[in-house]
Amino acid sequence: MDIATSPLALPFPAMPEIEGVTLRVARAGYKDWGRCDLTYVELAEGTSVAGVFTKNVCCSSEVELGREQVKAGRARALVVNAGNSNAFTGYRGREAVEQIMAQVAANLGCTPTQVFVSSTGVIGVPLPKDRARAGLDAAFAAAECSWRDAADTIGTTDTFAKGAMARAVVDGKTVTLCGIIKGSGMIAPDMATMLGYIFTDAAAEPGFLQQCLSTANLATFSCITVDSDTSTSDTVLAFATGKAGNAPLSSFDSPGADAFAAALNDVCRQLAHLVVRDGEGAQKFIEVRVTGAVSDESAHRIGLAIANSPLVKTAIAGEDANWGRVVMAVGKAGEPADRDKLSIGFGGVWAAREGLPLADYDEAPVAQHLKGREITIEVDIGLGDGRATVWTCDLTHGYISINADYRS
């Protein structure tokens, strides 16, 4: 099945090299496809690492191991396998990951726990060790490649390559952050898996890097949803090589810490949005802004209830300003809300205020807004100061075609 490029795709940005980061790709042949499917990233000695991982309790060995590895805070390499997620493969899957870690460690002269591995693709099939071994040998010998090559190689059924960058001035030095990510295009009987990697030449202690990544994650990756199904393999890792020469960032008291955290958040937000823009079957990018909730956390849960509602998502697909479905989604979120204080709008125009449809509601600008590609839904709960923004895409025939009109 051919999937057309998402109408919400953005061009791959110009992204500079990051000193201390060397990118290579190779063909391991995890699937029968004529493309590179193994990404090997070498990182300078002393590189800090931080990570956030899926909360799915049926996670892959890669996630289990990665979660332990980040605690030591140092990384020398990243390997990403595309075409096989190695999830639900028991001890055999774990052996394959450990083999990759050992092979890279021997090549670089580092400890295996400094080698991070991710895999994405079909589940229930142990990653073939022989292909992984030969693929890695080919990667070791390969020429360096571009960010675009790496972004293409980590993808599975993504319809476009996804990258983002930002800069910040830290301790008088300009530091650069580059990130790549893969999202949720799925034509094999697999789980959509989000894998994201951010690289910077900034010097940052692992604890601070983790703090920044965890904070950014809450406002970016944790605020997107395509279909409410949480993958077993979701992983975002941040690597800081320290080559920019700034005094290492160790806390928010360090000079430039705020600027760095903001730049990291910016890259995470860009990457998160790109994943939504390549959501399965997506025709519209939807921003849900919730204000007036009893807390930010409550606003976040209400926002996700709206963004995950099949009836809201199909209404947007149908360009229908169906605020009644938004009311329903607010009401089912399980959070404090009062029907008679609730206001709902689209594209900056209120359709209902304080529990009643507006008598002078002008649907023409709303209808125009819903014809576009970028949709906003505004919800004011009317109870407090809590606010949150989440992002999703619409639910279309494309989603059904990708996930149902296919037999394994």
Place this chain on the structure above:
Amino acid sequence: MDIATSPLALPFPAMPEIEGVTLRVARAGYKDWGRCDLTYVELAEGTSVAGVFTKNVCCSSEVELGREQVKAGRARALVVNAGNSNAFTGYRGREAVEQIMAQVAANLGCTPTQVFVSSTGVIGVPLPKDRARAGLDAAFAAAECSWRDAADTIGTTDTFAKGAMARAVVDGKTVTLCGIIKGSGMIAPDMATMLGYIFTDAAAEPGFLQQCLSTANLATFSCITVDSDTSTSDTVLAFATGKAGNAPLSSFDSPGADAFAAALNDVCRQLAHLVVRDGEGAQKFIEVRVTGAVSDESAHRIGLAIANSPLVKTAIAGEDANWGRVVMAVGKAGEPADRDKLSIGFGGVWAAREGLPLADYDEAPVAQHLKGREITIEVDIGLGDGRATVWTCDLTHGYISINADYRS
């Protein structure tokens, strides 16, 4: 848009009259359609009532009032409006309900709080009082009608009429239970609303009737899902006229109480299944059986996570034995589970046991099972004795067509 009758439809059963229950229907003209849309049920004096209602906090005035009314335990009438849900209509919507209650009370010589009202259909439009008044007057003057007529009249875009009956011997008397329900066919920009009504000639105290209904609800209506979106108007009411002449059931110590409770549960289960069978776009009826969870409640939540997963539901639509998506759904449920103890099967054949795909897995009988209309998914968590069964339908292009290929 014409929606074909669900391929999962069942014929309307033969249902006897219930002494003390008089059914009438009329045309209020809530929508511009050539059919009856107001159902009026007169109940004998002394009829007990019990109810369960949506937990959606943005519920309709009908639900708010009904929740209060059942506390008194007595009912003389039921009015069901189809074509307008009267939800999110503020004080004007509430006035319309109170007018209906007063008009029926005057007609019957009862108190208004003994008149129960439900509405289903478009939201955000106050129920027109003039049409309600004229419709009720027509209903008062109408001839008695059949269960089938009433089941047709409470429906909105349901593709078939839904009824169920059961009998039990209580205190030496045969009592009869008849139920009708409407479900989730939706071609207007409305919320799917489940309204169910069960009538029996048994004599039962309101407290005991409520206890039986609440218990049955947990095992039936609370175990079905079409699309995870909870309506603002869901209501199930049970009425007991007492005309069978048994000594009134007041607790599970009363003779025949167990038989009555079982019969009520049976009717509720039949009605719940009928709603799933008319789920929007449904092509397959799916039973999810969860065993081995740490508790029944945990099993229930895991079952709903599976039944609500778009990726599981599209896989079944595609007749794809994609147990990996079931693993994912178990893992995201937020309940205790251990990937390496998990077993997944379809139609009684295990595909994966204790965290690994079965080496000798024979996919042929599973593929055959998935081609059918009635699908079972078996999940054993491997941790305890908790078990639950939930029911849903597949997610198809029909769901998208009904909910997105339509403009308000």
